Amino acid sequence: MENTFIIDDDQRAILETVARFVKDEVTPRAALLDANVDPEQCFSWDLVEKAHEVGIRTMTLAEKWGGLAVDSLTTAMVVEELAKGDMGVSVVMAQTFKIAQLMQKALNAEQQARILPGFAKDPRGLLAIGMSEPGNGSDKHTSHPVPFRTSADKTPGGWIINGMKHFISNGNRASHYLVMVQTDKARTMADGATVFLLERDHPGFTIGRVHDKMGERLANNAELVFQDCFVPDEDVVGKVDQGSNVFAEFSPQSNAYAGATILGVAVALHRKAIEWARLRVQGGKPLIEHDGIRAQLAEMRMLIDASRSYVHRACWLAEHREQGWDKTLGALPKAMASQAAWKIATWCMEIHGGHGYMKEFGVEKLVRDAAAFLHSDGVNRTLFLKAANSMFGPLPNFNR
Numbered sequence: 001m002e003n004t005f006i007i008d009d010d011q012r013a014i015l016e017t018v019a020r021f022v023k024d025e026v027t028p029r030a031a032l033l034d035a036n037v038d039p040e041q042c043f044s045w046d047l048v049e050k051a052h053e054v055g056i057r058t059m060t061l062a063e064k065w066g067g068l069a070v071d072s073l074t075t076a077m078v079v080e081e082l083a084k085g086d087m088g089v090s091v092v093m094a095q096t097f098k099i100a101q102l103m104q105k106a107l108n109a110e111q112q113a114r115i116l117p118g119f120a121k122d123p124r125g126l127l128a129i130g131m132s133e134p135g136n137g138s139d140k141h142t143s144h145p146v147p148f149r150t151s152a153d154k155t156p157g158g159w160i161i162n163g164m165k166h167f168i169s170n171g172n173r174a175s176h177y178l179v180m181v182q183t184d185k186a187r188t189m190a191d192g193a194t195v196f197l198l199e200r201d202h203p204g205f206t207i208g209r210v211h212d213k214m215g216e217r218l219a220n221n222a223e224l225v226f227q228d229c230f231v232p233d234e235d236v237v238g239k240v241d242q243g244s245n246v247f248a249e250f251s252p253q254s255n256a257y258a259g260a261t262i263l264g265v266a267v268a269l270h271r272k273a274i275e276w277a278r279l280r281v282q283g284g285k286p287l288i289e290h291d292g293i294r295a296q297l298a299e300m301r302m303l304i305d306a307s308r309s310y311v312h313r314a315c316w317l318a319e320h321r322e323q324g325w326d327k328t329l330g331a332l333p334k335a336m337a338s339q340a341a342w343k344i345a346t347w348c349m350e351i352h353g354g355h356g357y358m359k360e361f362g363v364e365k366l367v368r369d370a371a372a373f374l375h376s377d378g379v380n381r382t383l384f385l386k387a388a389n390s391m392f393g394p395l396p397n398f399n400r
């Protein structure tokens, strides 16, 4: 648990539990699960159930719902610790952690009482957010003036949803979903979409294709399909047409959690690079005794430490917004951490020489994993645009 910003014994105990879970349960089987050809076989319910047994799955729930009320800074440390073992496992849990936090703020009392006890008890309870669509990807981050294509029409007592979401993390595994749907088709996704709460197996809501991914394979991503799906008014989250506010207001740390995930992979790559540099002898001495390699290993450390500081600052400020939170912290920490991780991935491969390209040395899986967060949670370029819009105001043709 190097370099963590631990401030109390509770935090230490939680992180030790997570580190043990990673060492005993995740690390021994990550490569084997990753190697499955069928993406659905890469996912392990056993790991989810074991995470439940030791209290990880529900740790961001308040104590009254059976959780540990873990704060955002500690959650980021947990997410990083999980990703040191496997990025997919970290994503499965990070989605669940952040949506559980969001639900406790954004759901009304009746919704919370209806949903949270069942989620807390179910050892397989997982959560997902459905925003991206085949025709709408980055637009949700840059606030282009377009609507979502998945839409809901008003009907007595509720709404009828039609359309489709794709790429959704935990899409085929979640017990509960928050889905952004266009409710005012004359407006944009920024001011005319609504968040709906859906349970698995809700009539009219089915799971489509499970995507076959390059990396992050221990997490599944899937399509969500809505065909004349009736959702009662009671399942609207927040206000109609104001869905984008729900995520902006109640999940400000989401981007930083994504940064923490990719950071875990960067740490795993850095460890591998150091290990190999100590072991491999070329030019009559171990690689680590060559100045160029030593300097590169130190530069990797700098990139990791600086990214972690940014992620931790964003998480802490998300819960202390009066201390100087600004919207760039909801876009940039993940961009920085994922760029750092990608650089470290290519350097780690370079330090391994040809061995880095051979699957048996384990670098190849980490490189595939490291690529995931260049796009997941927003393509970095569009996150820079999002940050720029908050710094300089939107361009005239932007709707925000």
Ligand SMILES: Cc1cc2nc3c(=O)[nH]c(=O)nc-3n(C[C@H](O)[C@H](O)[C@H](O)COP(=O)(O)OP(=O)(O)OC[C@H]3O[C@@H](n4cnc5c(N)ncnc54)[C@H](O)[C@@H]3O)c2cc1C
Pocket (backbone or CB within 6 Å): 129, 130, 131, 132, 136, 137, 138, 139, 141, 142, 166, 167, 168, 169, 170, 216, 221, 372, 375, 376, 377, 378, 379, 380, 381, 382, 385
């Ligand atoms: C592993 C993974 C997990 C994911 N999990 C989820 C999830 O749980 N829920 C969910 O809703 N979505 C999820 N997504 C979807 C993800 O949010 C989108 O992939 C992302 O927002 C980008 O959309 P896109 O893939 O359609 O790319 P596009 O929007 O088509 O972008 C393609 C390229 O165009 C560039 N571009 C786009 N717009 C602009 C612009 N205005 N100016 C300049 N350049 C631009 C982008 O930067 C990018 O380089 C996931 C994706 C991945 C890869």
